[in-house]
Amino acid sequence: MKNKSINDLVMEFFKNHPKQDLPHGPVVDWVEEEYKKIYNKKPRDVWRQIRMLHQLGKLIKVKKGIYRYDPDYVQNKNIYDFSQKMKEKIFKRDNYKCVVCGRGINDGVEICVDHIIPKDKGGKNILSNGQTLCMEHNLLKKNYSQTEAGKRYFIKIYKQALKNKDERMVKFCKDVFDIYDKYEINGHISRPNGKKKN
Template sequence: MSRGRVTISDLIMEYFFKHPKEDLPHGPVVDYVEEKYKELYKKKPRDTWRQIRKLYQQGLLIKVKKGVYRYDPDLAQYRELHEFPSDVKEQIFKRDNYRCVVCGRGREDGVEIHADHKVPIQNGGTNTVDNGQTLCSEHNYLKKTYSQTEFGKRFIIRLYEEAKVKGDKRMEKFCKEILDVYDKYKINHHIKRPDK
C-alpha cells in the first residue's frame, strides 16, 4: 500500500494479497475495489479493470486467461512500463505521415493519434521506431481489446461490408480471400464471417 492516499491499484493488490495463487475473475476484484473506494472517498473509482491490466503489464499479476488474473508472490516482479520517448514517438508519427496506419485518418481529420507498440513491452517489445506504428484512438482501442489476429479479421470484415455497400466487387473479392486464409488455418473461428 502506498503512503497517504489509497489508490485503486493499492486496493486491487490488497484483494490479490488476500487470495494468493488463486485464479480470480476480475468481476469480484472490481466489486471489492468499488466498495472500499466508496467507503474511503464517497465516489466510484474509474477504470478499475484498466488498473488490473496495468498491474499485469507491470509484472505484479499473472494473466491466466481473458478477465482472470493471479497473484503469485514467488513470481511477481515489478517492471517499469515505458512509453516511447517523445523524440521516438515523433519519428513514428512522421514516418506514418501523422496518420493511422489502419484507416488513414489523422490530426487534420480531428482524430487523436497514438504511437502504438507492434510488439507490447510485456512481450519483449522495444521502444524503437521499427516497433512503433501510428494508430487513431479507435484502432488503438480495438488492438488493445482484441488480439492482433482478431483485430485483423474484424477490420477485414468491416472493409468487406463497406465494399458491399459501395458495390466494389474487387475489394469484396480481396476481403473474401483473406477471410478464406483465416478459415484455412482455423484462426478466430468465433468471429462469424458476414459472407457465409
C-alpha cells in the first residue's frame, strides 16, 4: 500500500508486538524490507525515526537501543493531540510539506502536525493552531522552547530602553526581533514595536 511512511511502518511493527521490549535492529530490518517492497528503495535513518517516535511520546525507551509500544500509555497521551481527521486537514492545507523547509514524504522526510501555540500554554486542537513540520523542525521546536523565554526577555529590555530613551538598546532589540521574524521563530509572541517583517 502506497503512502506508508517510515514512521507508519515502524509503528506497524511495534503495534504487532505490543508491550514487548524490542531491540531496534530487527525493527530496522523489517521496516527496510517493507519500505523497499513499496517504494523500491531503501529508507533513510530508520533507527533515527524510532528515536524520534520515542521523543514524540509514541514509544517508551526501556534502555539504550530497546523500545516498547504500550497502547495504554499512548492513549493517555493522545487525549491532548489533534484528531486524525484534523491532522489530515492540516496536512492537506500545507500540501503535505513542512512549513519551515518545504520538504515532505516525497522527499523521504517524515512529517507531523505541530501545535503552533503549545498544548501546555493553552493551544487548542483546531485548524488555525496546527502546522505541518518535518520531524527535524518539530524536534528543533521542542528542544529550543528557550527561544520563547529569550524573546520575552528582550521585550522587557526593549520596554525599559524606551523608558530610559536608550536609542542604541532600542535599535539592538528591534534587530533581535527582526531575526526572530526572519527565521519565523516564536511568531505567536507579538513584538512590542508593532513592526513585522514579511
